[in-house]
Amino acid sequence: MFDPAAYHRLTTRFARIATVSEAGAMLGWDAAAVMPPGGAPARGDQLAVLAGVAHSLLTAPEVGDDLAAAGVPDDPWVAANLRLMRHEHARATALPAHLVEAEARVNSACEKVWRAARADNDFARVAPSLEEVLTLVRQRAQALGEQLGMSPYDALMDLNQPGMLTAELEPLFDRYEAFLAEALPRAEAKQKRSPPPIRLAGQFPAETQEKLCRRIAERAGLDFTHARLDRSLHPFCGGTPSDVRITMRYDESDPVQALMAVLHETGHALYERGLPEVWSRQPVGQASGMAAHESQSLIMEMQACRSDAFMGWLSNELVASFKDIGSAGPAWAPANLARLWRRVERGFIRVDADEMTYPAHVIMRFRLERAMVAGDLAVRDLPGAWADEMKRLLGIVPPNDTRGCLQDIHWYEGMFGYFPAYTLGAMAAAQLMAAARGTVPHMDRCLARGDLAPLGAWLRAHVHAHGSRLDFNELLVEATGWKLDPSAFEQHLTARYLA
C-alpha cells in the first residue's frame, strides 16, 4: 500500500527543509570565508533560527501522519527516500525542543572557552563547560537510542555513518591496532634507510599557490561555474551541490601542504557535484553519511594523488608554478617531493598525521568518547586517559593538553560519534580504489598524465550517483562486491610504506 498524495506532500516539505539548510550552509561558508568579525553574533542568531525553522518543519504533526499514511512504495528510490524521511523524522522527534536549544547554547559557550583554554594549555578551565556539554550529549544519545533501538553511542554515530555500529567497529579497530603495532616500526625502519626529505625553502606567495590549487582542482574535475575556491582558517568543503565552496589555507613557507588539501576538498566537492540531480533536496539525494564522504576525499588525496604515478605529474606542476622563484635543486626532485608527501611519523596532532598513524588518533578518540558517553570516563580524567591511549597506540605521550585532548574542536562543540568516519573513510577509499583499478584500464597511465577523469567517472557511477539510497556498507557492496573490509587498506599501506 502506497499513498502518492501523502508522499508528494512529504517530498515538498523535505525539499523545503533542504532548501532552508542550503541557506544555512551558505551562511556557514560566509562566516568562515568572508564575514567581518563584527558580523559574528548576528550570524549565530541567523544560523540558529534557520536550524529552528528546519526543525519545526520536520517535526510538525502532519509529517508523522503523512509518513504513516505513505505506506510502502515499489520503486526502490522512493522506498529509500521514505525510509530516510522516517529515520530523519524519528531522530528529530526524539529530541525535546528544550534539549536542542540547551545544546545550541551550551555547545557554543563551551567552544568559546575551549579556544582560550587551548591557547593557554588550561584544560581545567574548560572542563566544567565540557561536563555540561557531555551531560546534554548523553541525554541526546539516550533519547535517540531509545527512539532508534540502538545503544546511546551507536545512536550518535548513526548520524555520521548510518549502518555502522560499535559491534562492527570494535573488531575493525582492534585489528588495525594490531596491524599498526607491526607495520609502523617497519615503515619507520624503511624510511630511515632512504634519505631524509628536504623541505622546500623560500617564500611561496599565497596567490601563486591559489592559482595552482585552482588549476589542480579543475584538472581533478571540478567545474568552477558551480564552485568557488576561497580561503579560511581551516580548509573545508561547504555550500550546496550546484554551488560548492572549497576553502584553503596557504602557508607561504610551504607550498606542499595546500596541494594535497585542495585535492582532499575536491574529492568532497566532486561527491556533492555527482549526487543524483533528480533527487536533489530529497533525503535520498544526499551523500550517504560522513564516512562515505571521507572516502571520496581520501580516495582523491591519498589513493590517487599520492600514488607514484600522479605524484610525478603533480611535481612537474609544482615546479612549473614556482619556477620564477627558483624551483630547482634536489629539494624539488620528484623523489624528494614524494618523501615529503608520504612521510610516516608518530605525532601528537591528528590533523597533521600521515595515513598510517591517522587511524590511531581516531581509535583512541573512539574509545575515549564511547567511555565518556557511557559514563565510564569522567571529564576530569580525560587528560590522563588520553596520555594512556596515546602511549599504547603510538608509544608517545603529549607534552601538554594543547597538543593532547584540547587539540580538536569536536567534543567541545558537542560532536561525539564523528571521529570513526575518518578511518572508515580511509578504509573504504582503499577498497574503492582497488575496485576501480580492477575496472578502469590503465589507471596508472591516466594518473601519470594527471588525468583523474576515468577515476572520477567510475566514482560518479558507483558511488555518487547512488545518493544515499544505499548506506555505507551497501554502497561498498554495490561498488566493490564486499562490505567494508580493512584488508584493502592494509594492503595499500603495506605496498606504499613497507614494500
Next chain:
Amino acid sequence: MFDPAAYHRLTTRFARIATVSEAGAMLGWDAAAVMPPGGAPARGDQLAVLAGVAHSLLTAPEVGDDLAAAGVPDDPWVAANLRLMRHEHARATALPAHLVEAEARVNSACEKVWRAARADNDFARVAPSLEEVLTLVRQRAQALGEQLGMSPYDALMDLNQPGMLTAELEPLFDRYEAFLAEALPRAEAKQKRSPPPIRLAGQFPAETQEKLCRRIAERAGLDFTHARLDRSLHPFCGGTPSDVRITMRYDESDPVQALMAVLHETGHALYERGLPEVWSRQPVGQASGMAAHESQSLIMEMQACRSDAFMGWLSNELVASFKDIGSAGPAWAPANLARLWRRVERGFIRVDADEMTYPAHVIMRFRLERAMVAGDLAVRDLPGAWADEMKRLLGIVPPNDTRGCLQDIHWYEGMFGYFPAYTLGAMAAAQLMAAARGTVPHMDRCLARGDLAPLGAWLRAHVHAHGSRLDFNELLVEATGWKLDPSAFEQHLTARYLA
C-alpha cells in the same frame, strides 16, 4: 490598555522574522558578489523559501490575535513598533500565499529574459514576461490598496516611502518639471562658458581604485570590522546592520566614478550602522523607508562630497593614489575634476544622470508606472510612451529600447512604486544638509579636510537614531523643522549650477 505578554510574543516573533530576512539579505549579497553562475537556480529557490518562511511567520493566525490584544502602549517607541507591526501584518495578510509565490517565480523568470532582451535591444521578447509581471503587480496593488485604504499605486509606494501619497507627489514633481524647464538651459549655458572637462586618460587598476575607495569609506566613518567592500556588476549596499556589504564596480579607464559611488553606498551603509541597536530586528529599529535611505546616500554623495570644500580634499586623494601612473597635468587639477564630477547633461540613462536631470528620469518612470498599474498604459505601448515622456522632460528621444525602457531592472523584477524614492531622497538630502549646516559649526572647514565626522554625528542623532519611529515626513520635521519642501533642493541646484 496594553498587554505586555502579547507584545512580548510579538517582539520575539518579529525578531525571528527579521533574522530570516537577514539570512536572505546575505544570500542576496552572495548572489551578486561572489556566487558562481551555476548556483543561480538553487539560490532563487533559497531566497523564495526564506521569503515564504518569513511570510508564514508574519501571517500566522496568532499574530493577528496578539496584535489585537496588545492594545495601546504609552512608550512612544513601543507604540511605534506596534503600529509598524500592525502595518506589516496588514500588508502581508492582504496577499494570498499563491500570489506571493507566483510573483517570486514570474519576476525571477522575467528578469532573466530581460537581461537577454536588453543585450539584444529586443523589447518584444520580454514584453510577454513583463505583462505577466504587471498582471501580478496589479493584483498585489489591488489587494494591498483595499487592505490599507489607499489607491493601488499608493499601496505600492507605501512600502518604499511610507506616508508619501501620489496626491503629495504629483505637485512636487510638476513643480520640479517647471523648475527644470527653466534651470536646465541656464545651467547648460553657464557650463558652456567654462572650459570643457578633460577626461583622465590612462589605465587605472581596479585594485588601486578599490584601495582608495576603501580608505574613503573608512574616512567617511565606515568601520570595516562590521563591513565589507566587494565587487559586483551594479554597486549596492546590502547585508545587515552589524555586517554591511558594499559592492562597487571599477572602470579601469575612469577612476572618477567609483569615488562618488563608494561615497553613495557608504551613506546607505552608515544609515544601517547607525540604527538604534536596542531596537535591532524590530520594525521600529529598521530604516524609515527607501526615500529616507536615499537621502542618506545622496547627502553623502551629492551634498557633502560634491561640495567645493570636500572636492578639494578628494582631488588630492585621487592624485596621490595614482601618482605612480602620472596623475599630473591639467586633467588632474581640482577645477577640472570638479567639472567632471558636476557636469549637467541631458542623457538617456538614469544611473548616469547628474543630480539636476535625474529627477526627470524619475518623474517619467513615476508617470509611466502609475499608468501601467492603473491599466491606462499597455506593456506594448511602453516604448512609445517612454519616448514621448523623455522628449517632454528632457527634449531627447532614446535611439533604442536598450537605452530606453529596457535600461532599468525594476519593472522586470516586479518593482513598481520604487522610483519616486530616488528623487524624494535627493530633495530630502538637500533639506537635511541645509539644516545640518545651520547646526554644525564650520561645516565647510571640516569638509575641506575630508572630515565627515561632524556631519555623520548630526545624521546619526537626527536621522539614523530614530529608526522608523518616524515616517519620512515626520523625520524631516524632527530633523529640519519642516515636512519635505523642494525649495532646499532647488536652492542647492541654483547655487551649484546657475549662480
